[in-house]
Amino acid sequence: MMKLNQSLLCPKFEKAMQILSKRWTGLIIYQLLSGPQRFCAIESALPISGRLLSERLKDLEQEGIVNRQIYPEVPVRIEYSLTKKGLALEPMLREIEKWSQTWVQIEEGL
Amino acid sequence: MMKLNQSLLCPKFEKAMQILSKRWTGLIIYQLLSGPQRFCAIESALPISGRLLSERLKDLEQEGIVNRQIYPEVPVRIEYSLTKKGLALEPMLREIEKWSQTWVQIEEGL
DNA sequence: TTAGTTAATTACATTTCGTAAGTTAGTATA
């Protein structure tokens, strides 16, 4: 039988979750909380590949969460930063930070 | 050249993001904030398929975020609920809720 | 000329996801 999708879920909340639950999105925004930075800086701060970082930054720019600023120097410098919309995610990320310190266990050694 | 992964990322935070940025994880926990409920209730509240819901609930149980309670009635009733660790995620989800109301636009029509 | 840089893009194999159908165990209906 077909599933009629009559979820009572708020569309704005659903959209937010769609963006934020994509792999790497949260970590990229978290990284940018420490200030505007270049592609290679984000790449070396996170265990993400260039291919996906490029893709995610494009998505986040589309969503108005990240700003891409080109400085036409030699060689060209491109800096990524958070927009107001992106900065507004800081409280959420701080909550995850708090939760992780209290509840997440890391198993050491082997 | 090989990428040496010397990320200064806190392992607990990274682990938290790994769990929470999996597709559907956040929405399932959000749904369970409204109280213990059965598989089919979650399934019809969210646009998720049975296959993935089953998989995610198993993951979340493993992580100690969700509890699976069997009531040996006829027919058997199985209820999923949040553990303390899971309930502790409420503030984070409320922040996403707030953010989505302020910043997310939904385009209507076509 | 060769090598190195940044910010990507492309190719390709692996993993995850979505859709649909099937399973198990029991109840209800004709």
Add this chain to the structure above:
DNA sequence: TATACTAACTTACGAAATGTAATTAACTAA
């Protein structure tokens, strides 16, 4: 007795997302 229905899964399989590595463009430096 046969058929249909329910809950909670599981299986099969094609499609989409991801990870790894190589390549590109435009420029500098040795």
